[in-house]
Amino acid sequence: MTVALSGKEIASQIEEKSPGSVEESSQDSLVVKSDSLLSVAAFLKDNETLKFDYLNYITAVDYFSYFEVVYQLTSLEHNHTVVIKTRCYSRENPAVPSVIGVWQGADFQEREIYDLMGIKFEGHPNMKRIFLWEGFPGHPLRKDYLQ
């Protein structure tokens, strides 16, 4: 049975390694600051006890004052999983570093989030629209998108 690790426990381990990167943490998930996302991701992947080598999904949710990008990671070896989130507070030019260097499965999913939500992922080699055509006005999945 896959064990869902507690967000607080992982948060304390991350704080030891790179202090100041965790914004908040709870039983289900933890929120990481977006500029330290890459170092946290590398730590989660390479640490021997954690070894999160499989990225389940990336998605983004629009809570009106901020966008929240949600990642779920699983370790195939230890069979445990954790949910990481990061927030971006800007509405005009939201940007988050891309984890494609750590988990290549993020490739198409990050392009999809850019296409539908408008969040740019810095460091992605091919950041362009994937489902809608070039020239489509707006980003449909935002809450303030009017048809």
Add this chain to the structure above:
Amino acid sequence: MEVSGDREYIYSSIELDRYEGQVIEELKASSQEAIPDPDEWLEEELERNILLTTVDAIINWSRRSSLWTAMCFPACCAFELIAVEGPRFDLSRFGMEILRASPRQADLMITAGTLTWKMAPNVKRIYNQMPEPKWVIAMGACAISGGIFRSSYSVVPGYNKIIPVDVYVPGCPPRPEALIHGIRMLQRKIAKTPVVPDLPELPLKGKRR
């Protein structure tokens, strides 16, 4: 009779020749008149070998009996189309077993699936590439009106915004029996179509008609 050493035949050669000569004389005597031609059947059965019909009916019958489908299946209805081509609901009994990949060799387009604005130019191009005469069957709710996805931002509400449609087959997806009913309806429509359509008046520059 005796057999001499330098001859191998039992009968003498002159007797054999006489026998053969007799056969020829008899055949010649009995073949002085011509054998009549076996054409007495032509007189009574002439009506059964000439069909009185119209050009329209013949051409329409040949057109509707072997419609070749162009491949255009975006979404879920495609699997009902494949099932219709399959062994249980056999479409080849209507002459339609060919699913041509090239639209140049097709005369029917069964649009099986939701049309999005991104795909619409390609569908229009495929339709334009099909040679006349061509027909379109809109299969499924998404093809008729956008279906369950009508209120979405990227779905075309029905194929008839892009191409002219002849027969609409409702269902989501329509059962294979419903699709066959739609095809039969199209065949009845083709049977009534005039073969020489009204040609548009083309301007002939500088040439006398």
Add this chain to the structure above:
Amino acid sequence: MTTTEMMTLKTEPFVLNFGPVHPSTHGVYRMRATLDGEVVLDIEPVFGYLHRGVEKLAEERTYTGFIPLTDRLDYISSMSNNLAYCLAVEKLAGIKVPERAEYIRVIIAELQRLVNHFIAVGTFLNDCGAYMTPVVYMLREREKILDLFDMVCGQRLTYNYMRVGGVSQDIPDEFLPALKKLTGTLPRFIEEMEWLIKQNEIFLARTKGVGILSGETAINCSISGPVARGSGIKWDLRKADPYSVYDRFEFDIPTCEAGDCYDRYRIRMEEMRQSLRIIEQAMRDIPSGPVRADVPHLIRPPVGEAYAHIEAPKGELGFYLASDNSIAPYRCHVRPTSLINLTALREMVRGWKVADLIVIFGSIDICLGEVDR
């Protein structure tokens, strides 16, 4: 020209478009392939020709009203999509499903896996060149299973059968005897299909050693399902993270080591046999009782979020739901199995020829409804 002049002839790579309307792409999928002669240097997939905005439509429909839309995602295996979504809502709202409904869900999900693998193997063999004969065999057997689904819910392709808290109606009395009769004949059919194709030289030459995916690349690209198990990764959500009542059944997870197209085909054939095993055990043990929990007509889950995943026939299919205590989901995200499985296509295809490109693409087994949503 002399020989040395011909050997130094300069060639340029060119871009060939495998258009959205193509006989061998499984739907409206477009690839721009950069070719040097016949050898593929790179491909760039272009999606979006079937993007219908399902995730946005979820925000204006109720939780139960979204179930028909989930059918149309991976339309070849609609019951699995229904199941994954219902599991996500049940996790979010804390609803417990009765026993009989769990067993019915397992039987239906494994039958759906059989249907999906029939189509996957049939169209894969079609792509390899056996034009239409394997498809016709597989369609014949698929029709028998679709008759069972018709008996249960009245539909052949997009079922809308599972509900939050169970299934929408009980199975009729003639379902289990008909299923018993069918599971008696299916093993022989699977044997026959394998026997017909496995010695074929052309098939072996086109699939053995072609399109190799290594285990590390598979994990890094988040590949799941038969594609990952073909590369040696022993990960199946029915065993690793059991949902519903899968922990009560005995079955094996086939894996192969080489990671080529032939192994992915063999895994699908083997999974068909394991599915039959699960169905037989479920038929034996199914209890009686209600088939749906007492759930209000308009479900209002508490504020929070949940993610539930299942081992769909193509891989890991999951639904992420965020709720704000209203009757419609605040955000519904589908983890698209086929889109993520396509991440590794570029590595698998580089260096092979154009004909191999089609075979490799067919062995991944994607469905465009899920890729584009």
